[in-house]
Structures are given as C-alpha cells and as structure tokens.
Amino acid sequence: MSDIIKPSILPGFMELLPEDQIVFNQLKSIIEETFKKYCFLPIDTPVIEKGEILFAKGGGETQKQIYKIDKGEKNMALRFDLTVPLARYVAMHSNEINFPFRRYHIGKVYRGERNQKGRFREFYQCDIDIIGNETLSLYNDAEIPAVIYEIFQRINFSDVTIHMSNRKLINGIIESIGIDNSEDALRAIDKLAKIGRENVVEELASINIDGDQAEKLLNIISFEGSNEETFKHIKSMTVTNDNFREGLAELELVYDYMKKFGIPDTNIKIDLKITRGLDYYTGTVYETFLNGYESIGSVCSGGRYENLASNFTTKRLPGIGLSIGLTRLYYQLNEIEAFKNFCDDVPKTSLILPMSGYEDQGIELINELRKEGVVAHIYLEPGKIKKKFSFADNLKFRYVVIIGEDEVAEGNFTLKDMMTGEQQKISKKDLTQLLK
Amino acid sequence: MSDIIKPSILPGFMELLPEDQIVFNQLKSIIEETFKKYCFLPIDTPVIEKGEILFAKGGGETQKQIYKIDKGEKNMALRFDLTVPLARYVAMHSNEINFPFRRYHIGKVYRGERNQKGRFREFYQCDIDIIGNETLSLYNDAEIPAVIYEIFQRINFSDVTIHMSNRKLINGIIESIGIDNSEDALRAIDKLAKIGRENVVEELASINIDGDQAEKLLNIISFEGSNEETFKHIKSMTVTNDNFREGLAELELVYDYMKKFGIPDTNIKIDLKITRGLDYYTGTVYETFLNGYESIGSVCSGGRYENLASNFTTKRLPGIGLSIGLTRLYYQLNEIEAFKNFCDDVPKTSLILPMSGYEDQGIELINELRKEGVVAHIYLEPGKIKKKFSFADNLKFRYVVIIGEDEVAEGNFTLKDMMTGEQQKISKKDLTQLLK
Numbered sequence: 001m002s003d004i005i006k007p008s009i010l011p012g013f014m015e016l017l018p019e020d021q022i023v024f025n026q027l028k029s030i031i032e033e034t035f036k037k038y039c040f041l042p043i044d045t046p047v048i049e050k051g052e053i054l055f056a057k058g059g060g061e062t063q064k065q066i067y068k069i070d071k072g073e074k075n076m077a078l079r080f081d082l083t084v085p086l087a088r089y090v091a092m093h094s095n096e097i098n099f100p101f102r103r104y105h106i107g108k109v110y111r112g113e114r115n116q117k118g119r120f121r122e123f124y125q126c127d128i129d130i131i132g133n134e135t136l137s138l139y140n141d142a143e144i145p146a147v148i149y150e151i152f153q154r155i156n157f158s159d160v161t162i163h164m165s166n167r168k169l170i171n172g173i174i175e176s177i178g179i180d181n182s183e184d185a186l187r188a189i190d191k192l193a194k195i196g197r198e199n200v201v202e203e204l205a206s207i208n209i210d211g212d213q214a215e216k217l218l219n220i221i222s223f224e225g226s227n228e229e230t231f232k233h234i235k236s237m238t239v240t241n242d243n244f245r246e247g248l249a250e251l252e253l254v255y256d257y258m259k260k261f262g263i264p265d266t267n268i269k270i271d272l273k274i275t276r277g278l279d280y281y282t283g284t285v286y287e288t289f290l291n292g293y294e295s296i297g298s299v300c301s302g303g304r305y306e307n308l309a310s311n312f313t314t315k316r317l318p319g320i321g322l323s324i325g326l327t328r329l330y331y332q333l334n335e336i337e338a339f340k341n342f343c344d345d346v347p348k349t350s351l352i353l354p355m356s357g358y359e360d361q362g363i364e365l366i367n368e369l370r371k372e373g374v375v376a377h378i379y380l381e382p383g384k385i386k387k388k389f390s391f392a393d394n395l396k397f398r399y400v401v402i403i404g405e406d407e408v409a410e411g412n413f414t415l416k417d418m419m420t421g422e423q424q425k426i427s428k429k430d431l432t433q434l435l436k
Numbered sequence: 437m438s439d440i441i442k443p444s445i446l447p448g449f450m451e452l453l454p455e456d457q458i459v460f461n462q463l464k465s466i467i468e469e470t471f472k473k474y475c476f477l478p479i480d481t482p483v484i485e486k487g488e489i490l491f492a493k494g495g496g497e498t499q500k501q502i503y504k505i506d507k508g509e510k511n512m513a514l515r516f517d518l519t520v521p522l523a524r525y526v527a528m529h530s531n532e533i534n535f536p537f538r539r540y541h542i543g544k545v546y547r548g549e550r551n552q553k554g555r556f557r558e559f560y561q562c563d564i565d566i567i568g569n570e571t572l573s574l575y576n577d578a579e580i581p582a583v584i585y586e587i588f589q590r591i592n593f594s595d596v597t598i599h600m601s602n603r604k605l606i607n608g609i610i611e612s613i614g615i616d617n618s619e620d621a622l623r624a625i626d627k628l629a630k631i632g633r634e635n636v637v638e639e640l641a642s643i644n645i646d647g648d649q650a651e652k653l654l655n656i657i658s659f660e661g662s663n664e665e666t667f668k669h670i671k672s673m674t675v676t677n678d679n680f681r682e683g684l685a686e687l688e689l690v691y692d693y694m695k696k697f698g699i700p701d702t703n704i705k706i707d708l709k710i711t712r713g714l715d716y717y718t719g720t721v722y723e724t725f726l727n728g729y730e731s732i733g734s735v736c737s738g739g740r741y742e743n744l745a746s747n748f749t750t751k752r753l754p755g756i757g758l759s760i761g762l763t764r765l766y767y768q769l770n771e772i773e774a775f776k777n778f779c780d781d782v783p784k785t786s787l788i789l790p791m792s793g794y795e796d797q798g799i800e801l802i803n804e805l806r807k808e809g810v811v812a813h814i815y816l817e818p819g820k821i822k823k824k825f826s827f828a829d830n831l832k833f834r835y836v837v838i839i840g841e842d843e844v845a846e847g848n849f850t851l852k853d854m855m856t857g858e859q860q861k862i863s864k865k866d867l868t869q870l871l872k
Contacts, residue, residue, distance in 0.1 A: 110484070370473065
C-alpha cells in the first residue's frame, strides 16, 4: 500500500481530458462521415505487423523510428503509417476486393521521433486512397481533394489552400536544366519553405548541382501568380521532353476537374515548390495549408503513385491518396482556438436530480426519457443539494430536473435551465417534448 | 523487383474485408452511441504505457502475455486491458475530473495468448466504468447492466441473460463452511462451467478444502431456480457473518433496482456460480450470456471494486464497470450468423455512371447530389459498360444512374434499380428526392 507509483504517461503521447476528447472525437467523426459520403470503404488492419512487411522498403528516416516488439523470437513491429499496411492488404486480398478500391482508414500509427512540441509519437492518421488494377483515371486525382475541401468546410475552416503540383512536370523541368539526379534535387527543393533559398542552394551544390542550375531551377519554381498566370509561366518555357509534356497535361486536367468537383479556384494553388520529399510519388502531389497559419505546415498531404505494392505482388497497382494527421491537426486547431465556433461544448443533456427518498420516481422518469431516445443522466449519490448542483455545473448540463415531495404531490417536475438560471414547474409530457 | 515478400499478417490478429468491416463498425457504433446516451464521457489513452504502470500489480497470467516494446533503454509495453490505464488516468487527473466519473473507452488491447480459434491477440474492448471519490452508491451497480441490456436490444439480440452474484455474499458462504483461503476457492469455482464439478472438487482438494466442504459449497452455489427461489434458498441458510449479511443486502438491492432500471426479470439470473476469477472484484459481479449459445462463454463481464487505483494514489476510488470484448463478440455473432437481421448489407447508395464523353455531366450531377447530403459514387474509369455494371453489382449499389447522349438530349437520367432490375427515365428533381 505504501508503494505508490507516480501515475504518468510517456513523453510525446497525447492524452486529453473528457471535454477535449469530445471535441477531438467530433473532428474525427466529421472526417469519417465525409469519407463515407464519398463511398470510401473502411478497413482496420492490425497495429502490429510482421517486421518483414514494415521493413520491406529498407532504409529511410521513418524506418529508424519504428517501435519493435520484444516478445519471443518473433519479428514484429508497430506500423509507422497506414500506407504500408494498405499495400500489404491490397496485395493480400487482391482477389477479394473490387477495383478501383476506395478505402478509408482511421487509426493510430507510431513513430519514435525526437521529442518536440506539437509532434507526437502516437498519432491518428486519416487516410483515403483509391487503388486501380493496372490503370486508374486522372479524375480520381481531382475528386480526392474535393473530399478534403468538404471536411474543412464542415469544421468551419474552409479558409484552406490546396497547393498542387506534378512530379513528372517538375522532373521534366529539372531534366531540361541538365540536372540528372532529380530525386535528390526534389528532396532538396521540398525543404524550401523550411530552410530557405540559400540553404537549398547549398544543399543542391553538395549534390553537384552548380549555382547557375540551382538559380534557374529556383527561379522557375518560385514563380508567384494566379493559377492562370502560373500555367502561362510554365507554358512559356521552351521545354520539350516527355516528362514535361505529360506532367503539364496531367496538372491541367486535374486542376480543371478539381474545379468541376466544386473546389473554388481561390482554394487551389498551382505551386511548383510542392514536391513531397517521399520518393514514391510519381504524378500529382498535394499539400494543404490553413490560410494565415502557413507556418504550421501542411495539414493534409498526398499524391499519385504508379505502383503501390511492388514489394508484395507482381500486380501493377497505381493509386492516389491523401492523409490527414489528425492528432497534429487537432493540436494545431486547438492552439489557434479554432474550435470556438466549431463545437458547442454545452451538451444539450439533462441531469435528473431526485431528492433523498425520491430515487424511484427519478429512475421511473429517466427510463421514460431514455425510451424516447433522450440523453440523460440521473444523480443518485447521497449528499447535500449544493454538492449535486455543483456536479451539474461542472459537467455543464443544460437542464436539471428536480423531483421531491412537492413535485410528487403535484404530479410534475421542477426544471432548471442552467444557462439562464430560470426555474419552472413542468409536466412530464412537456418535459419529454423539450428534451427530445 | 524480383524480391516479392508474401503479404500476410501475424496469427491471432483479426483483419476483415470491407463488407465485414462495415458490420463490425456498425456494432461498434451502436455500443458507442448507447454509452453516450447514458452520459458516459469518452477517454482515449495511449496504447503504449510505461512498464512500471502495467506491471504495477505484479504477477498474474495476463502480465505474462504483455507485449513489451524494444526501443532504446525505455521501459514501455502495450496495454493488456483498459482498466489499468483507467486507474492510471483517474489517479493522474483526479483534480481535473468530476466524481462520480463515468467514462467509456473503446480501444485495442494486446495479449500474447496461446493461439486458438476465436481468441485474438489484438482486440477491441468497450468499457464503461463509474468511479466514485471515497464512496459510490449501489444504484450504479444496477444502472450499468441496463446499458448493456439496451445494447443487445439495439442489435436485435435481447435474448441475453445477465448472471449476477456478489463477492461478499459468496465469501460469507465460504467462510461459514470453515474455508479460510476464499480467494483460491473462488478461483476454483469460477471454473465450474468450463471444467465441470469433479475437476473443481479435485482443485479444491489440492488447496486443502476437504470433500465435505467442497460438496457443501458446490451444492449451495449450484442451486437452480427462479430468482425468487434463489433468494429464498440463500435466506434459508443459517449463516450470520457480516460478509453474508452485507452481500445479501447488496445483491437484493442491486437486483431490485436493475428491474426498476427496466431490465426484465427474465433477463436476470441470480447465479452464485458467477465469481469472476480476477481478485480485484469486491461486491457485485456480472457475466452475460447469449441464450442458446452459453457455450460461447460470457460476452460482457464486470463488477464492483472497492479501490481502483491503490497502486497510483492514496485516494480511495471505488468503482463499478462492465466490459464487452468487441472483437470476440463480433466473431461469435458472425459464427452464429446473428448479423442477418441486424444489418442491411445492401447500402442505399447509388453509382453515377456517365457514358464516355459525358463525364462532366456526371460530375455536375454528383456535385448536386452531394450538396443534398446524398452518399454517392461516380465511376469515371474508361472501359466497357459491362465492366462498369459488374463494378456496381460487386459493390452492391442499390441504384445506378446512367448519363449518355439520349439522357442529355432529353434532359433526364436513366435510373436502374439493381435489386428489381427495373429501369426508368427520371428527372433530376425526382432523382434527388429518391436518393436523399
């Protein structure tokens, strides 16, 4: 009994009080409802995967962050994203699922990152992907951001900008400048917003891209203007390679259809600086920023990959996906106090409060209310009335219903509106009507 | 590219195809909605806890099954239930939460159990608990099973029996027979249903409980009759110790109020064989069985504990809780084909199917439908009409809406009801009305 262990959690893990958890869950639920509205199907894969699956790609920063399981001689680890499990799932069940396969997945992933404010080692990802069998039309690249746009609309934060580019196009531009190691160049320019132009030039120099080439490349991708002007700027280049031509055609089509899918032009930005550092993207790439809070970084990113599951199957499975880092998004929206208008934190619920000796009448009432689907709580602990009302206050019940001697004699209830402080006698019928 | 890794998951982990996942999620959602209706508040704790928290209790079968994390020198492991994290949470946040604290928690837990059919190493638990500060009234012991009863009603499986007993009562009986090691005796009789009377007698003998005592005990607890008869049977015993008297009074009160909370007497069974092997229960104990499928075992168990968090705080925190093993419940209900009436697996959703060249009109239509909140899918992949219809068939869309040359000329749509095979021309207004 004397050996009390101080209760605590590991650093880098998020844990909320119930009132905040309710807001978090509302955000999660809006995301899920929107995914379902667009006919994405749910999957839920094990958090623990075989090591050979998670390490299939080899190398990489993320893989160093993997949490391994220490149990017997088994080779097990916690997933670090939902994309590798998707690749494994689609390859494993390819004969049982229908292509194009639209799936959503909301689940926790694990990364042993360096500890820093606003970064979490356990976090929810909310992913949508559409996987084709051999081919997948470009319309999908346009529809997926429409889902994201609707989510931000629903949480009253439609002031977002979806930045978009195309990997083939940028590769074509890099090629035209005479740079061969386009992967490394992409990784360097992906850091532009974070580390600034000078440092990118330095990094490009370190991979043998000379100053002239670097300047030329950075001038092209840093172009600022309306989407129309950006397309004019791109088309004014005298580049003729296949990558450039294909990439430009894809970007134009996807941009065009994003607008047709209902995303306003003001919420889209053709932005050649967006490359997505990860090397598996091969076409469309997106990043989403909250206007006025660009320093937070992208809250939703993704893109097109030509072959999802090459480690697990010989089938060619092209796909397009977008991912919201929910835990981080919640943290960020909370920091900028964006939930004030989003969620009504006074639940419309009521507390039934029988006086001592009138518990049975209280239970009778709550049974009837619950039969009508009313969300209600009955307080049956002994104690002073003051204590009971402070419970109602603390838990922010909207209404308190009192049952005691008078009420039973008169055959009614006393209803207190905790927001206005008003108190009135009310019949059971009217009460049920009010709370329903 | 030639190094294909066979895609597979670890044994003992459940993974479903999307059509089954939808049913699973519906079950989960009904449970969550019912928890919320009874004003339980959500919490979501990290899956990884500090080792010192999970191993605080020491010893025990479950603790041998813990998955430890192998990362640096940190002492981390995966939670094996939601009760230890609750104890840690309540102790850690005791100044920020309101008592009695009603929380629900739905999350995955991990146990490295021996591999066997229908048992899972990763599974969802759905827990509700009410935690008092110093005291907690017995009314809570009666209300909690009402939540469970409502859940089974909602999934069209109200044919359940909540078996109930009281630990104090059974301890009083054991004491009256002259047995001292009541913990061990409880653990033995808990196995009665599983291993049979003879084996229990043998196990009791092995802990120095002689044949007479064992027979006496087993005769008492094996009594079969209506609840009224069982209470008569208990009261006919000439036992006078405190445990017996208190336990009986508690059991009667909880039983009485369970009925007042709306659980029919036919769904309650006072059953002295129910002891719950876990040693932390101190009063009310429950197990829930599906009538006709008792061999499956309890689908929802729990009880009263006098002090939840003694490892983490000097505060006395009594509580009452119930837990549904969701993954196992889903598996079992699926095995007995209980979902047939529960869930309509034909979604009421529709597929918009534009002919080649009419994609834009299809997108225009789906935008308008989605604005009205309609759940719909647009198929924009190239290919033969037959392939498109087989996609609609496979994904069980209820309606297919065709847009082509004729439809655009006539200003309407062709609607095919996939259930009846009927096809008709329909105006946009009527279509929206139908699908809303």
